[in-house]
Amino acid sequence: MAEVLHDTPFLEVRDLHVSFAEGDRQFTALDGVSFQVRRGRTLCLVGESGCGKSLTAKAILQVMGDNARIGQGGIWLCRDGRESIDIAALDPRGSAIRSIRGNDIAMIYQEPMSALSPLYTIGDQISEVLRWHGNTSRSEAREEAIAVLRAVGMPAPEKRFDAYSFELSGGQRQRAMIAMALVGRPQLLIADEPTTALDVTTQAVILDLLRERQQAQGMAMLFITHDLGVVSEVADDVAVMYMGRIVESGPVAEVLSDPRHPYTRGLLASRPSVTGRRRDRLETIPGTVPHLHNRPSGCAFFARCGHRRPGECDRQAPPPRQLAEARQAACWALDDEGHLQAAETHAPAVARRKPDYTCPPLLKVRGLKKHFLQGGGLFTKPRRVRSLDGVSFDIWPGETLGLVGESGCGKSTLGQTVIGLHKPSEGKVFLSNKGHDVDLAALPPAARRRHWRDIRMVFQDPNGSFNPRLTVYDILAEVLSVAGESRPAIASRVHEVMRMVGLDTAYLDRHAHAFSGGQRQRIGIARALASRPRLIIADEPVSALDVSVQAQILNLLRDLQAELGLSYLFISHDLSVVRHISDRVAVMYAGQVVELAPTEELFSAPRHPYTRALLNSVLEPTVARRTERQRLAGSVPDPAAFPEGCRFHPRCSLASDECRRTPPPLAASGSGRDVACFHPLPAAVPVRLLEPA
Amino acid sequence: MLRFILQRLLWVPPTLIAISVVAFAIINLPPGDYVDRYALQAAAQGDVMTEAQKEALRITYGLDAPIPVQYVRWMSDMLLHGNFGWSFQHSRPVAEVIGERLGLTAILSIVTLTVTWMIAIPIGIYSAVRRYSIADYVFTSLGFFGLALPNFLLALALMYALFVFTGQSVGGLFSSQYADAPWSLGKVLDLLAHLWIPILVLGISGMASIIRTIRANLLDELRAPYLSAARAKGLPETWALLKYPVRHAMNPFVSGLNDVFVHIISGETIVAIVLGLETTGPLLFDALRNQDMFLAATLIMFLGILGMIGTLFSDVLLAWLDPRIRRQFTLVERRA
Ligand SMILES: Nc1ncnc2c1ncn2[C@@H]1O[C@H](COP(=O)(O)OP(=O)(O)OP(=O)(O)O)[C@@H](O)[C@H]1O
Ligand code: SF4
Ligand code: SF4
Numbered sequence A: 001m002a003e004v005l006h007d008t009p010f011l012e013v014r015d016l017h018v019s020f021a022e023g024d025r026q027f028t029a030l031d032g033v034s035f036q037v038r039r040g041r042t043l044c045l046v047g048e049s050g051c052g053k054s055l056t057a058k059a060i061l062q063v064m065g066d067n068a069r070i071g072q073g074g075i076w077l078c079r080d081g082r083e084s085i086d087i088a089a090l091d092p093r094g095s096a097i098r099s100i101r102g103n104d105i106a107m108i109y110q111e112p113m114s115a116l117s118p119l120y121t122i123g124d125q126i127s128e129v130l131r132w133h134g135n136t137s138r139s140e141a142r143e144e145a146i147a148v149l150r151a152v153g154m155p156a157p158e159k160r161f162d163a164y165s166f167e168l169s170g171g172q173r174q175r176a177m178i179a180m181a182l183v184g185r186p187q188l189l190i191a192d193e194p195t196t197a198l199d200v201t202t203q204a205v206i207l208d209l210l211r212e213r214q215q216a217q218g219m220a221m222l223f224i225t226h227d228l229g230v231v232s233e234v235a236d237d238v239a240v241m242y243m244g245r246i247v248e249s250g251p252v253a254e255v256l257s258d259p260r261h262p263y264t265r266g267l268l269a270s271r272p273s274v275t276g277r278r279r280d281r282l283e284t285i286p287g288t289v290p291h292l293h294n295r296p297s298g299c300a301f302f303a304r305c306g307h308r309r310p311g312e313c314d315r316q317a318p319p320p321r322q323l324a325e326a327r328q329a330a331c332w333a334l335d336d337e338g339h340l341q342a343a344e345t346h347a348p349a350v351a352r353r354k355p356d357y358t359c360p361p362l363l364k365v366r367g368l369k370k371h372f373l374q375g376g377g378l379f380t381k382p383r384r385v386r387s388l389d390g391v392s393f394d395i396w397p398g399e400t401l402g403l404v405g406e407s408g409c410g411k412s413t414l415g416q417t418v419i420g421l422h423k424p425s426e427g428k429v430f431l432s433n434k435g436h437d438v439d440l441a442a443l444p445p446a447a448r449r450r451h452w453r454d455i456r457m458v459f460q461d462p463n464g465s466f467n468p469r470l471t472v473y474d475i476l477a478e479v480l481s482v483a484g485e486s487r488p489a490i491a492s493r494v495h496e497v498m499r500m501v502g503l504d505t506a507y508l509d510r511h512a513h514a515f516s517g518g519q520r521q522r523i524g525i526a527r528a529l530a531s532r533p534r535l536i537i538a539d540e541p542v543s544a545l546d547v548s549v550q551a552q553i554l555n556l557l558r559d560l561q562a563e564l565g566l567s568y569l570f571i572s573h574d575l576s577v578v579r580h581i582s583d584r585v586a587v588m589y590a591g592q593v594v595e596l597a598p599t600e601e602l603f604s605a606p607r608h609p610y611t612r613a614l615l616n617s618v619l620e621p622t623v624a625r626r627t628e629r630q631r632l633a634g635s636v637p638d639p640a641a642f643p644e645g646c647r648f649h650p651r652c653s654l655a656s657d658e659c660r661r662t663p664p665p666l667a668a669s670g671s672g673r674d675v676a677c678f679h680p681l682p683a684a685v686p687v688r689l690l691e692p693a
Numbered sequence B: 001m002l003r004f005i006l007q008r009l010l011w012v013p014p015t016l017i018a019i020s021v022v023a024f025a026i027i028n029l030p031p032g033d034y035v036d037r038y039a040l041q042a043a044a045q046g047d048v049m050t051e052a053q054k055e056a057l058r059i060t061y062g063l064d065a066p067i068p069v070q071y072v073r074w075m076s077d078m079l080l081h082g083n084f085g086w087s088f089q090h091s092r093p094v095a096e097v098i099g100e101r102l103g104l105t106a107i108l109s110i111v112t113l114t115v116t117w118m119i120a121i122p123i124g125i126y127s128a129v130r131r132y133s134i135a136d137y138v139f140t141s142l143g144f145f146g147l148a149l150p151n152f153l154l155a156l157a158l159m160y161a162l163f164v165f166t167g168q169s170v171g172g173l174f175s176s177q178y179a180d181a182p183w184s185l186g187k188v189l190d191l192l193a194h195l196w197i198p199i200l201v202l203g204i205s206g207m208a209s210i211i212r213t214i215r216a217n218l219l220d221e222l223r224a225p226y227l228s229a230a231r232a233k234g235l236p237e238t239w240a241l242l243k244y245p246v247r248h249a250m251n252p253f254v255s256g257l258n259d260v261f262v263h264i265i266s267g268e269t270i271v272a273i274v275l276g277l278e279t280t281g282p283l284l285f286d287a288l289r290n291q292d293m294f295l296a297a298t299l300i301m302f303l304g305i306l307g308m309i310g311t312l313f314s315d316v317l318l319a320w321l322d323p324r325i326r327r328q329f330t331l332v333e334r335r336a
């Protein structure tokens, strides 16, 4: 593809408006979006959930759904040697747009699990692209689909061609999705959050793959994400979107190092980092993205903006201003040079509170195992899935223990077993109670119930754990009334916890589904607080939230800990979040803890090869990156068939014969740190990530 | 797959025995037996039976033995000689009584089902795809009407209307001259001329509910990302619709098919009675009313068998349609 005209626009979106019809009312969702995607380059579209990123992508292919309508504006496609064509003017069911879809422009969907149908093989869904565009025979299409599957790194592509989506791992499913988009050799690839559902390690591999395919095919790429770390990794240019408008755009290095719009700054500041200074509180963007029905007049960001100018900003929406070549921002508070005026309000710097390690631990977990028996029928032996396979740790009063690891390593099972949702297969869980240790695992269910109040849980998706028929009041009162408290006592406690989590008590008689994700998570936290627990197990409590809301919830958890002396077991796959909130961190792999260390030490000098690999996969929104990094190949082992010896050895570059034979024990290695490795990394040498940022 | 079917078949005999025991027990639940009832009827005509006469009748019918013994006799006769017992009411072997009704019932039901599906499924699809169109409103309102109206009322209304306008009685499946005649071309034509009324009556409510389920299933599927993804690949609209959402919407429909055979045989009893149809539904109804126990027990057991076949049928069909289920079985097989 030598003659590709690099840097010339392939797609140009001009002043695009899209609205939704609901009943006989119209709601504007895209309010004048303009950007260009150039050949051979990647434009990243960032913004919080509901800002219209996916909608923009769908508008480009005219697959928005029946209630959406393009108003003004154009989507100009400039194919080589052909006349420019305005996609917005095409009939969405006509043949002209159909010949563009899958052929000139292809799309990777946000959720591969639901964008691939489970009723057809992935091979069928990939090769049908070829069969409909041009007259490829069935066997040729099969050959080509297998070639593309091989190119996207699908293991055993001939066999996988006949596999169904539910038979693939998350990473493989995403590869299938990418193959489906690439098989028509598109000149523009739209990738809508292609790595959001994946582990950091898999994410890094998929991003490499996309970049490699882009270079090989000379494609332009429109990459949608809410993660600024991913932006810094893949983008050439960035467009920041808020409520259906581009508020700032430009080359990635400039936007990330010198953001001009208050929204861009807010997004960058609310993100915890795995490098750099650890802050006690994160700066946040207050509030959330308003619903389309409540689009403010004037600047849509007004209500959440620290720079807002009443009387000016809320009257008229700021027009995009050209700051430099290819650099734009839309804000009234920019001065003549295009810099943001007025100082920002910084979060108060409160000293970090240290837990008291001299008193006895609150929770002691010893050799905890949870094995599940799976399948097995009349004549078959069940599989023994060893989700949790000998885990020991302590949590002190007022301490946060972070728990990280790839999906499927047993993080959630650990939390659920500690709280008693599963009966442990082996091992003990001691809770310190008035100077005595009570083994919760050995208690009969009735006696356990008395300790329910001491350990509570916060879930990733609070909505899934709320009964939709209950009001917020009922949800919060439930545990108290089970404990037999009096009505007035319950009422006053419910009001108290609502205030603690920063929710208006006027919301008490609403139903939980009427709240935003962040508010729902506050309710989830309030529910956990209601019984005055000493330990809260939080399983991915901020993973479903936007960075700005995530920062609000993290701050809330910190404040509550300082105020109430709570302990947290904080489970997350996001290392930057864990680093921000934890005093110590445990790294899990294949049902076991492989490293446990104070947060700073773990992040500045990981000693287990797996910890280092995890840290290496983290993407941060710093400029001047994209050095070649070592990727963690392979995937988490099948929990029913762990490898002999060290369970990490098939993926470990340091593996020796000893590692392949004997499992390494978790042993103390100085400065309060435990490592399970025969050849731990030296304590002194920092990883590349810790170069000053 | 084969293994799955065999496993299911293994469960059939014990379930059948359970069904037959329960059926037998239920029929013997009301006080008295067929002889008492017979005596009552005779008494109504002024013909009083003595206890000795009743006892003699019981002995001929085998009703003097304790109920478990009667059950064992009935079962062993059935298994060893293919003899399902004697219908007191009809004074003929049960097998004969049921046999002559079965064919007609099956014809009626199968034709009704086919017609219903052929009309209702496309309408359901159309309604969902063109939601809020005029046709959708029309179909949806007709559907509500069809669901709300009791079938027997519709049957009555139709018979009345036909009687008023054409002056002929349209009950039954045959005109009187063909009812007992041997099969001939004329009889077949006569059957067809009568068949459309029950088909219409039974079909309308069936259609209404099928349109509703298909429409609701499909509306959910139309929002699924794989449809959008199929469009984004450049597939023609109709093909994309049929291949993805419509196909997905069929699964819950198929899993609801498990009692289809029971329906085929039992039919809509009340409608059949109103229309005077000689199908198995009214037969069972009468048998229960008159404590014609072997006939009733055989019919109930028959329905049980059909229920099990239906469940197996819909499970197999579903497994064939849905790879998620299919692969589960093959996985188990491979590991075994
Ligand atoms: N079919 C629809 N009918 C009505 N509103 C819709 C429809 N589809 C999307 N919206 C609304 O349009 C807005 C933009 O949605 P969009 O999916 O583009 O957001 P996004 O930026 O991709 O968010 P996310 O990060 O969660 O994927 C949202 O407010 C959403 O609720
Ligand atoms: S225009 Fe005003 S409200 Fe909007 S972002 Fe700029 S300063 Fe804030
Ligand atoms: S024990 Fe060996 S294989 Fe396991 S992590 Fe350490 S070096 Fe790697």
Ligand SMILES: [Mg+2]
Pocket (backbone or CB within 6 Å): A053, A054, A055, A110, A192, A193
């Ligand atoms: Mg989206």
